Amino acid sequence: MPTATRLAHRVADLFGCTRAEAEQYIQNGWVSVDGHVVEAPQHPVDGEQVTLDPDARLEPVEPATVLFNKPAGVDAIEGPDMAAAHVTPASHWEDDPSGQRILQRHFHRLTPLVPLDREASGLMVLTQDGRVWRRLSEDADEIEHEYLVEVRGEIAPYGLHRLGQGLEYRGRALPRCKVSWQNETRLRFAIKAVRDGQLRDMCRQVGLDVVSIRRLRIGRIPIGKSANGAMPPGQWRYLPVGEKF
Structure with missing residues (x-):
């Protein structure tokens, strides 16, 4: 009977990469187990089929920053109907120009920033990135x-x-x-x-x-527009890595 092992070990063995590279592939959503993407390097596998996306690239595991078009009546930071609950794969703007692939880890521990009245609508920021948090918190009055x-x-x-x-x-x-x-x-x-x-x-x-x-x-970051118009209320897009407020 096969012995269960960590997914990162299996990927390293199957595809001739280091353990660290295997973890990057997994965390960036390039590895599937029996056809389902798994983002956890510690995920146990034994006899399942493990595949690596042919388009897989080795790249840093970056924290996500989300730009959300908050509808009026939704709480920005505190309240019974918080904006973070509206940021889901289903509400992702289909015209998002970032090219960022949706990963489940992007929805974990998103911190809302830059207050906006409940009755107001428009752009707000939720992030996992400490650099963005510092910029929008410590330099808030300069933006x-x-x-x-x-x-x-x-x-x-x-x-x-x-x-x-x-x-x-x-x-x-x-x-x-x-x-x-x-x-x-x-x-x-x-x-x-x-x-x-x-x-x-x-x-x-x-x-x-x-x-x-x-x-x-x-700052320099707008809600976002495409050929089909502005990003609709209730939808979100990624802040591309490297773009600054």
């Missing part, structure tokens, strides 16, 4: 965000100028930001160091009520 804010009401005299400079929020003088009308009911903000509730309060100070808020961009 510009772009928002599209739908409003109603009549803006106060010099209101657009006041939105760009001179307002306060919770006792703090707000830094300058860029604000422009996209159309008669939508304002586009390019702003740094934004706090929860700040955009609604800024608009209220110049006589406008906010109908909706959508985040379009964080």
Whole structure:
């Protein structure tokens, strides 16, 4: 009777590679056991058929970063309906330009970053990568965000100028930001160091009520578009390795 062994051992023996290389192949989803991809090097095998994808490449096992188009009503970081639960293989954007292959390990321990109001929609980030976490946490106030804010009401005299400079929020003088009308009911903000509730309060100070808020961009990273249009709400794509906020 065959003796069970670790999958990494079997791959190394079958395909003439080192144990470390075998583990890379497995963790990157290139190895199947009886036709099913297995990503765990310690997975026990005995008589099963073990195959290596003919397109397999030796490459580092990289942590994943996901860009999610959060719908309004979904909690970004805390709450009963958290965004991380919506990031599944089924909700992956079919026009994702990253070329990244979906792996089960990409859905483990995804940390949500960059808060977004429950009522707001748009781009948010979930990551396994400590480098991304540090960038979006430690340098958060230096990264510009772009928002599209739908409003109603009549803006106060010099209101657009006041939105760009001179307002306060919770006792703090707000830094300058860029604000422009996209159309008669939508304002586009390019702003740094934004706090929860700040955009609604800024608009209220110049006589406008906010109908909706959508985040379009964080730093250099947008929600994403293809020939078929923007990535739909409730779907996600990978941040390609090497792209920075």
